[in-house]
Amino acid sequence: xxYWKAEGAMRICVVSDSSELQTLLDYEPALTVLATSxxxxxxxxxxxxxxxxxxxxxxxxxxxxxxxxxxxxxDPKHLEAFGELQSSACVLLKPFAAFxxxxxxxxxxxxxxxxxxxxxxDSLRSDRDALLQYVLEVNLKLQEYDQERNxxxxxxxxxxxxxxxxxxxxxxxxxxxxxxIVSSAQRALLERMRISAKRLTRLAGGALELLAEGRFEKAPxxxxxxxxxxxxQALHDVYPMAKEKDIELKIxxxxxxxxxxxxxxxxxxxxxxxxxxxxxxxxxxxxIEVHSYPxxxxxxxxxxxxxxxxxxxxxxxxxxPAQPANVYQVDISDSxxxxxxxxxxxxxxxxxxxxxxxxxxxxxxxxxxxxAIIRAHGGxxxxxPTAEGGRFSFMLPLQTxxxxxxxxxxxxxxxxxxxxxxx
Numbered sequence: 442x443x444y445w446k447a448e449g450a451m452r453i454c455v456v457s458d459s460s461e462l463q464t465l466l467d468y469e470p471a472l473t474v475l476a477t478s479x480x481x482x483x484x485x486x487x488x489x490x491x492x493x494x495x496x497x498x499x500x501x502x503x504x505x506x507x508x509x510x511x512x513x514x515x516d517p518k519h520l521e522a523f524g525e526l527q528s529s530a531c532v533l534l535k536p537f538a539a540f541x542x543x544x545x546x547x548x549x550x551x552x553x554x555x556x557x558x559x560x561x562x563d564s565l566r567s568d569r570d571a572l573l574q575y576v577l578e579v580n581l582k583l584q585e586y587d588q589e590r591n592x593x594x595x596x597x598x599x600x601x602x603x604x605x606x607x608x609x610x611x612x613x614x615x616x617x618x619x620x621x622i623v624s625s626a627q628r629a630l631l632e633r634m635r636i637s638a639k640r641l642t643r644l645a646g647g648a649l650e651l652l653a654e655g656r657f658e659k660a661p662x663x664x665x666x667x668x669x670x671x672x673x674q675a676l677h678d679v680y681p682m683a684k685e686k687d688i689e690l691k692i693x694x695x696x697x698x699x700x701x702x703x704x705x706x707x708x709x710x711x712x713x714x715x716x717x718x719x720x721x722x723x724x725x726x727x728x729i730e731v732h733s734y735p736x737x738x739x740x741x742x743x744x745x746x747x748x749x750x751x752x753x754x755x756x757x758x759x760x761x762p763a764q765p766a767n768v769y770q771v772d773i774s775d776s777x778x779x780x781x782x783x784x785x786x787x788x789x790x791x792x793x794x795x796x797x798x799x800x801x802x803x804x805x806x807x808x809x810x811x812x813a814i815i816r817a818h819g820g821x822x823x824x825x826p827t828a829e830g831g832r833f834s835f836m837l838p839l840q841t842x843x844x845x846x847x848x849x850x851x852x853x854x855x856x857x858x859x860x861x862x863x864x
Contacts, residue, residue, distance in 0.1 A: 451553050453546070454484055456502075457492030457514075465539050466546070488549045490514065491530070495523045503529050510549045517588060531577050534584045540790060598645045605642045609635060636678055640717075643710050647810030661817050663702035668733060668769065668837075669694045671705055675712035682720045688727050695734040697769050700840040707814045711822075714807035715773045715833050722777035722831060730774045735766030735839055768820075768836040775831050782826035789822070811835070 454475040455462050466474045475484050479493035483502055492514040493499060503511055503526065511530035514537075515523055523532060531545065612635040614620055616628050623631070676690065683690055719729045780788060789812040815822040815835050822835035 451488065451550055452486040453488045453490065454486035455490045455492070456483060457490070459492060462490065462492060462514075465542055472546075487553050488512070488546070495519075495526055500526065510552060512545060512549075517585070527577065527581065528574060532581050532584075534581075534588055537584075595649060598649050602642055602645045605638050605645065608638045609642070612638065633681055636681060639678065640713070643713065644806065644810075647710060647714070647814075648806065661704040661707055661814070663704055663818065665700055666703050666705050666708070668697065668701055668703075668708065668771070671703075671709045672712055672731065672733070672771075675709050675716055678713050679716040679720055682717065683729065686720065686723065686725045686727070688720060688723050688725075688729055691728060691730045693730075693732045697839060698735050698766060699769075701769055701837055702840060703818055703837060708818075711811045711814050711835065712771075714811045715835075718807055718833070719773055719775040719777070719831065723775040724777060727776035729776075731771070732774075733769065733771040735769050736836075737764055737766055738768045738836065766839055769839045770834060770836040772832060772834045776829075777831050779827045779829065779831050780824045785824045785826050788824055808833075 450473040452473045452475060453466060454477065455466070456477055456479055458478050460476075466472055475486055477483055480498070483489075483506070486506075486509060488510045489502075489506060490512045491499060491502075495513070495515075507529070513523060513526060513530045513532045514535055515532050516535050520532070520534070533542065533545065612631050615623060616631040616635070672692070672694065676692070680690075716729070716731075723729055789808050812822050815837075818837055820835055820837040822833070825832045825834060
């Protein structure tokens with residue numbers, strides 16, 4: 442988040458048994474994030490996020506910290522139990538996406554700034570509190586409408602996938618000649634239909650993932666895998682699009698040198714989304730380059746820089762670092778228009794509506810889906826603003842023998858794909 446620029450740091454106290462909630466905030470340097478569990482001592486803070494039952498203890502805490510701003514995380518089924526607490530706090534309905542929490546924290550920061558700068562009279566404070574109460578009521582109603590919309594979309598997308606699965610089966614039956622003789626031209630057309638139907642199926646599944654984003658208990662089923670295999674399958678899916686625009690594909694894959702844990706189907710979806718985005722904006726006769734390599738991420742708490750200088754030598758791509766790598770990075774570059782620096786973060790948002798069709802300001806659903814999947818895998822994804830072409834990168838944690846469980850056999854280590862794929 443880049444909207445907090447004050448000299449002092451606003452203190453946010455997260456009262457929850459979930460560590461995931463704290464991770465949504467602790468990477469912002471202008472925030473001081475404190476954490477405690479329900480029933481423990483609550484430190485002094487400017488903003489409180491309460492993820493606990495609406496019992497007498499919570500009522501007492503709200504009264505004891507009346508000057509602070511409060512956010513209550515509530516399950517819609519238990520909303521009535523919060524009762525009069527809604528008059529002294531802002532209610533966020535579960536589950537919620539990260540961007541929604543960030544929006545509320547931004548408003549809290551602006552209010553905090555205003556309190557520091559303005560000496561209010563009792564009359565102004567009374568009027569402000571009345572207006573704030575109206576805003577809180579409207580906000581809660583909007584959240585209820587938003588959840589109803591999400592529930593409707595989830596049901597629609599679920600029903601949407603069933604006929605797509607049937608369509609994929611019909612395409613396979615026809616192309617394999619099990620119903621009748623099929624010419625080579627008809628088989629090629631059926632293959633394109635199959636790829637399009639498969640793409641729609643992935644989009645429907647990805648949209649469901651976005652709707653579920655914010656459910657902290659949801660996690661991908663990660664198993665040892667070879668990212669090279671996932672990339673190979675993704676290239677197979679996007680190849681017709683690249684061929685139609687006469688786009689040259691250059692692929693270079695370095696061995697991981699460690700163990701990568703991911704859900705294969707989801708990671709393939711990330712690669713397809715990024716490659717389709719590159720194909721969409723690459724001009725006819727352009728180039729798309731894919732490079733993957735192990736590297737060292739010293740920060741692991743802030744956005745890493747793409748393709749650091751220490752991983753380049755004489756114009757070549759990354760070398761395996763001297764010290765043990767802790768992440769595996771994938772860069773997808775193209776010869777299309779670059780991403781404006783001001784939009785490098787916003788391009789991954791679900792509801793980004795900047796720019797027009799001629800530039801890359803509109804990220805689309807695919808990038809939002811990719812970010813949700815990478816975050817669920819404990820990785821990072823970003824766009825690098827460049828003067829020449831677009832570049833999207835993501836990294837995944839790389840496991841090493843020293844941090845693996847004792848029962849993990851070393852034979853499970855994936856060496857990574859050593860085959861360089863080319864067009």
